[in-house]
Amino acid sequence: MNRQHQHPHHQEDIPPFFEPILQYYNALPPITRTWFTFSLITTGLHTLEIFDTEQLILVWDKIPPPRLELWRIITSFTWAGPGTMVDFPVLMLLYSMAVVVPGYERDPHDASWIEVERPGSFPQPQENTGNNSQHMRDRIVNQWVRRRPVHRQSDCVFAFLMCTIFILLTYLLVTETTIFFSLLPYVYIARPFLMPIFTRTLLYSMITLQSLKHPDQQQNINFFPVPGRYVPLFHVVFGLLMKYRINETIHGILVGFTYAFLVKEEGQLALLLGRKRLLCTPQWLIQLMGEEGVVGDVITQSTRGGEADANVPYRGVRLEQGANFLHHAASIGDVTYIQSQIDQLHLISSPADLVAATTPFSQGDRNDWQPLHEAARAGEFHVLLLLLEVSSTADPLGNRSWTRIRPGRLKVDVNARTNNGTGLTALRLVEENHGEDHDCAELLRQLGGVSLGFGDETEDEE
Secondary structure (H helix, E strand, C coil), rough: CCCCCCCCHHHHHCCCHHHHHHHHHHCCCHHHHHHHHHHHHHHHHHHHHCCHHHHCCCCCCCCCCCCCCHHHHHHHCCCCCCCCCHHHHHHHHHHHHHCCCCCCCHHCCCCCCCCCCCCCCCCCCCCCCCCCCHHHHHHHHHHHHCCCCCCCCHHHHHHHHHHHHHHHEEEEEHHCCHHCCCCCCCCCCCCCCCCCCHHHHHHHHHHHHHHHCCCCCCECCCEEEHHHHHHHHHHHHHHHHCCCCHHHHHHHHHHHHHHHCCCCCHHHHHCCCCCCCCCCCHHHHHHHHCCCCCCCCEHHHHHCCCCCCCCCCCCEEEECCCCCHEEEHHHHCCCHHHHHHHHHHHHHHHHHHHHHHHHHHHHCCCCEEEECHHHHHHHCCCHHHCCCCCEEEEECCCCEEEEEEECCCCCCCCCCCCCHHHHHHHHHHHHHHCCCCHHHHHHHCCCCCCCCCCCCCCCCCC
């Protein structure tokens, strides 16, 4: 049954030309939309000559008392200059901001804090304590089991904050200290080495983080298909060939690599210091974003009174609100567990009981992510075969094709979307995380899958 699309404004209130633009703008995630909006306002006011360049750039001498021109910190990160909104580089910067940054905001680097058990911190064996060894086992499992990140918005805010701080600190280190100027007699460096405008620098930090998060995702840059891991290098080489100024590009890329290094889990330096990662999203920020406690309870044998429970297949795994163990199994490719759950359906004869038993296979979590979406993001081909109840046939040449078994018991919608039916389909998740040529993408297309993202509409919704 097709779901009717409700437009926030009446058709007559918005000219047809601006309606898709407004829909795309409203579909932007909040952090990107805020930055993009402030950038539009700041650049627009400069284009209308309400503010001139000198009022927008960072002039450090005017920041401390008694002047306290603190707005310069904000405008230096929101003015898309140098230039006005009729200049192509400015328009491309705003375009890239609206296209690239949302992808990273929806799936940023996990920077959550996870305590590391230190040697000697486990409880010592005690006499007459039957469940002491089990308690120790649960703590070890809880320490090393990988959990799906859930502090998505706070992690993204933290990435923006830290990259902003790194950009300001490195700019001041170069321009306000004698370290940089001591090199001038020996090395020719064009002036200004770094401009007091950081919007482009911050954008390239986000582009770098996105490329590091999705190294295999194919991206189209200036009509060139580029694998994610080579995107920063492509921007530098392309800038050199076109004789563009690349100082801010390199500055942003270095800041992005620095942040990724500091939040990397179990990096060599972090382990040396006895930490999971060098930088972590602070708890006050997680609380401020309202994401505290959304990971659910830790389910271990100790929560069951020390007795084994066959219904708890993954000890120590944190489930997001609304999720079930099929979500976790799909994300790690546990086809054995998924097949065991499917096999149990054959023992059910009552139609009502069958409906209840198949519901977890298409159950959405707090963001309407189904096990199908988890499998697609992880690129788990054989999990998709199980969830979509696929059979295969081969022609005499050995070419294999895939079809869905009809009628299927699980009834998983291949085009189910996240975020209350307005988000990503499974095919889009595969394309964004593994590329358009991935086996999972080919499978989903053969089964009628369509690639839809935030703000996209199907024909029946238009």
